[in-house]
Amino acid sequence: MKFFNFHLMPYAHADLDAIARNGSAWVTFSNRHYDPEQGAELYHDYLDQMEFADQLGFDGVCLNEHHQTAYGMMPIPGVLAGALARSVKRAKLAILGRALPLVNNPLTIAEEYAMLDNLTRGRLIAGFVRGIGAEYHAMGINPAYSQERYAEAHDLIVRAWTEPGPFAFSGKH
Amino acid sequence: MADYSTSAIAVRGCRIRLMRGGAGSPLVVLHGASGANWLPFMQDLAQKFDVIAPEHPGFGESDTPDWLDNIHDLAYFYLDVLEELKLSGVHLVGLSLGGWIAAELAVRSTQRLASLTLAGAAGLFVPGVEQMDPFLRTDEQRLRDFFHDQSKADEIVAHTLRPELEDVALKNRATVAKLTWQPRSHDPHLSKWLHQIDVPTLLIWGDHDRMFPKEHALAYQKSIPAAKVVIVPQCGHVPQIEKPDAFLAALKTFLGAPPPYPPPRAGEGREGAAA
Numbered sequence: 342m343k344f345f346n347f348h349l350m351p352y353a354h355a356d357l358d359a360i361a362r363n364g365s366a367w368v369t370f371s372n373r374h375y376d377p378e379q380g381a382e383l384y385h386d387y388l389d390q391m392e393f394a395d396q397l398g399f400d401g402v403c404l405n406e407h408h409q410t411a412y413g414m415m416p417i418p419g420v421l422a423g424a425l426a427r428s429v430k431r432a433k434l435a436i437l438g439r440a441l442p443l444v445n446n447p448l449t450i451a452e453e454y455a456m457l458d459n460l461t462r463g464r465l466i467a468g469f470v471r472g473i474g475a476e477y478h479a480m481g482i483n484p485a486y487s488q489e490r491y492a493e494a495h496d497l498i499v500r501a502w503t504e505p506g507p508f509a510f511s512g513k514h
Numbered sequence: 515m516a517d518y519s520t521s522a523i524a525v526r527g528c529r530i531r532l533m534r535g536g537a538g539s540p541l542v543v544l545h546g547a548s549g550a551n552w553l554p555f556m557q558d559l560a561q562k563f564d565v566i567a568p569e570h571p572g573f574g575e576s577d578t579p580d581w582l583d584n585i586h587d588l589a590y591f592y593l594d595v596l597e598e599l600k601l602s603g604v605h606l607v608g609l610s611l612g613g614w615i616a617a618e619l620a621v622r623s624t625q626r627l628a629s630l631t632l633a634g635a636a637g638l639f640v641p642g643v644e645q646m647d648p649f650l651r652t653d654e655q656r657l658r659d660f661f662h663d664q665s666k667a668d669e670i671v672a673h674t675l676r677p678e679l680e681d682v683a684l685k686n687r688a689t690v691a692k693l694t695w696q697p698r699s700h701d702p703h704l705s706k707w708l709h710q711i712d713v714p715t716l717l718i719w720g721d722h723d724r725m726f727p728k729e730h731a732l733a734y735q736k737s738i739p740a741a742k743v744v745i746v747p748q749c750g751h752v753p754q755i756e757k758p759d760a761f762l763a764a765l766k767t768f769l770g771a772p773p774p775y776p777p778p779r780a781g782e783g784r785e786g787a788a789a
Contacts, residue, residue: 477695
């Protein structure tokens with residue numbers, strides 16, 4: 342059995358009354374409710390906790406991706422993984438995951454993960470997800486194409502990692 | 515009053531449901547995002563016209579073909595349908611989403627059209643004009659957004675939101691998302707080519723349309739040479755349902771005596787927005 346420490350990095354100072362008034366902490370919840378100074382403190386607290394998990398002996402630490410929501414402050418988990426790549430010495434770094442359909446060129450994810458794989462000397466666990474409905478509102482991507490876009494992005498990324506390049510790729514999306 | 519019958523036709527391998535009633539010149543109605551219904555105004559028009567109301571691919575009982583990706587696919591598909599049914603001199607009426615399909619079709623070819631009518635049509639983006647976002651509303655809110663008079667909405671909500679209709683509503687919803695999610699309910703390239711529409715065109719809009727406010731009618735009018743606008747007072751997004759008498763009166767006047775084409779040259783009194 343393995344033990345991983347999974348952090349969702351919520352914006353802990355979110356005004357719960359404002360969320361209740363708005364009806365949601367997602368999509369329509371305004372960025373004016375975010376205080377960047379408090380946010381900066383939270384990022385460092387959360388990264389400290391993940392480094393501490395490494396010291397305590399967790400097998401890995403996990404990050405994920407959500408957009409424009411008080412629920413989580415990790416729209417780009419790779420930035421945080423980069424910050425942890427050298428300070429988390431032993432544990433694996435898992436990103437669970439990047440939402441493949443949300444990007445217009447999946448090679449950005451292939452590159453990001455490849456860099457993290459190198460930086461961590463192979464301690465990266467590369468997760469792929471489709472994301473939940475709210476992400477498709479936040480990022481203006483058509484959810485009706487979510488599965489098609491996921492499959493196409495997945496195939497391109499795997500090819501980019503495994504085939505000697507360069508190679509030609511023609512996709513619908 | 516003339517009645518209608520329902521059949522299924524296959525056009526290039528895509529099976530769709532078709533409602534048809536009456537006799538006379540063909541009048542094709544393209545439905546909106548809520549789905550295909552035989553509406554009272556169609557029943558009325560069937561006294562003088564051969565009213566043909568297809569259910570779009572991806573909706574209700576019609577097939578969802580693999581080729582259906584965007585609004586242009588439906589525009590081309592309906593050109594095939596007109597050909598398959600050997601229709602010419604067609605009065606094409608498009609409601610909301612169906613108005614967008616009709617405009618895209620007419621940009622591609624008016625060969626089989628006698629006239630074009632758009633009501634509360636999607637298709638254009640008008641900078642600075644606020645629109646309700648149907649994808650951020652509940653099913654009931656979305657229906658209510660269509661109406662200016664909420665007492666009319668009560669009836670439609672009770673009639674529409676029934677458990678036995680859920681499967682069809684979900685299918686329609688998925689297709690609407692596919693067609694309209696991004697860019698939201700418009701094609702940024704459409705306005706470049708609307709000038710190619712060379713048949714008499716009527717734009718019927720509710721003056722309180724919150725989905726596609728009347729500025730959208732004016733934007734269509736600006737680009738379509740022979741377009742006349744009728745704004746229906748005290749009316750929301752669906753004049754054909756909320757103000758059927760005013761809707762029918764405008765449509766019948768237009769169909770009875772469509773304005774001449776080509777339109778008068780600038781300064782010769784082309785009709786503008788009328789209240």
